Amino acid sequence: EDWLQESGGDSVPAGGSLTLTCGSSVYTHSSNCMGWFRQRPGKEREGVATIYTGDGSSHYASSVEGRFTISQDKAEKMVYLEMNSLKPDDTAMYYCAARFSAFCAGLVPNYFTDWGRGTQVTVSS
Numbered sequence: 001e002d003w004l005q006e007s008g009g010d011s012v013p014a015g016g017s018l019t020l021t022c023g024s025s026v027y028t029h030s031s032n033c034m035g036w037f038r039q040r041p042g043k044e045r046e047g048v049a050t051i052y053t054g055d056g057s058s059h060y061a062s063s064v065e066g067r068f069t070i071s072q073d074k075a076e077k078m079v080y081l082e083m084n085s086l087k088p089d090d091t092a093m094y095y096c097a098a099r100f101s102a103f104c105a106g107l108v109p110n111y112f113t114d115w116g117r118g119t120q121v122t123v124s125s
Helices: none
Strands: 005-007 011-013 018-023 033-039 046-052 058-060 068-073 078-083 092-099 119-124
Touching: 005 092, 018 033, 018 092, 018 119, 033 068, 033 078, 046 068, 046 078, 058 068
Parallel strands: 011 119
Antiparallel strands: 005 018, 018 078, 033 046, 033 092, 046 058, 068 078, 092 119
16 A cells, blocks of 8 residues: 655756655654655665654755755645755655654654655756
8 A cells, every 4th residue: 555655756957946745644644754755866865854744843954955845734634845946966766755753863764664656856957
């Protein structure tokens, strides 16, 4: 069963914006840790941002801070990743991840137990 479903990936020019969406009726229903990760070609999966759905507190990788915003809408059962000022280096497969937890422990992929299938973001120069 797919508990996490991403959408919103696209091809955009550098400087453009995209908003990724992660749908989850399971994880947004209560207080859990959810996050966005990405895997660039030839590189390991890396953390982008996390949000604790209990109070909305968030944490970002330094490479995206100030450009990306993670947010949630419990009524819509969604977590979003708004990405602005996109760079070619942001090109990657983006994954939504989640874990039943009372807190978020950081941008460590191994901390998360459930993963979506990913959505591709391509930024052209």
